[in-house]
Amino acid sequence: MVLKITGLASAICTQRVLTLLHEKDITDFEIIPISLADMKGPAYLKLHPFGKIPVLDDDGYILYESRAICKYLAKKYAGQGTKLLPADEDLKGYGLFEKACSLESSYFNHPASEIADLKLFKPAYGAGQPDEVVVAKQVADLEKVLIVYDGILATQQYLAGDELTLADLFHLSYGTVVKDLGYSDIFDKLPNVKRWFDSLQERESWKKVPSTVKFIEGLSGKH
Ligand SMILES: N[C@@H](CCC(=O)N[C@@H](CS)C(=O)NCC(=O)O)C(=O)O
Missing domain, CATH: 1.20.1050.10 (Glutathione S-transferase Yfyf (Class Pi); Chain A, domain 2)
Structure with missing residues (x-):
């Protein structure tokens, strides 16, 4: 399943997520650009009530806040790429x-x-x-x-x-x-x-x- 990230590659917070994706060797992802106007529209506000980017859609699991997205993906893909998190027992x-x-x-x-x-x-x-x-x-x-x-x-x-x-x-x-x-x-x-x-x-x-x-x-x- 392709990870969908609503965001912009030039935007600071989307870049946090992009860096993580590259560190974890995750290639199955898609960046879905969005305009400032659409970020404040009712459909998008259902995903991110503050109307910001990025938002992750992992097969229907919706997560916003770039640092939380990075932590989630680093744990989900713990078995590949750079470790980036302490071991569970540490x-x-x-x-x-x-x-x-x-x-x-x-x-x-x-x-x-x-x-x-x-x-x-x-x-x-x-x-x-x-x-x-x-x-x-x-x-x-x-x-x-x-x-x-x-x-x-x-x-x-x-x-x-x-x-x-x-x-x-x-x-x-x-x-x-x-x-x-x-x-x-x-x-x-x-x-x-x-x-x-x-x-x-x-x-x-x-x-x-x-x-x-x-x-x-x-x-x-x-x-
Ligand atoms: N703490 C949030 C900040 C999100 C944020 O401020 N995103 C900026 C882009 S880096 C944004 O959506 N700006 C458009 C706006 O504020 O209307 C995160 O890390 O995801």
Whole structure:
């Protein structure tokens, strides 16, 4: 049965799911594009009451929220591709994994998504150029998060320990947008963060995912 994912390959949250699909060597999937208007229409709101992408349809089992979709698929396809989750019997590993996932959603996601919104999405959709003081505050907030990450990554390879997990991959889409928007120095000047993030961006799974910045700037005629 083909997995159906309503989403856009250029959209941040769909990219989380795409990266997971590539890591797990899942090829039986279909991306079903949707317009912004249809996302807010009654039919789609039955699938995703917040009217966002992505939504997974696995043979009638409907799931939304990109991180939940990734965790579900990583467990469903546990026997293939990169492991990405702690073993079922590894209780402490599970705690460390959930903690690392929480670091991304609680501390990293907000400033990184604000930078993307202010510098990329809002200007592309007609909101004009942002107040650079507001942008600088978000960049400074993200930098503080990365400084803490650098300390964590001084003694381990990845955020949940020495093995790559979904928690690391969840950083890729917004992290790459922030770097592509010209803020790579906040990653690159921290040696452990640089090693960690470069290694994520070098993964074959991520190389297959299209660049959001190029796509959006293409829409607004910058390329
Ligand atoms: N926490 C949600 C966020 C979903 C989300 O905000 N998706 C964006 C695209 S990355 C979207 O649908 N934007 C259109 C809108 O907000 O109207 C997830 O991870 O799936």
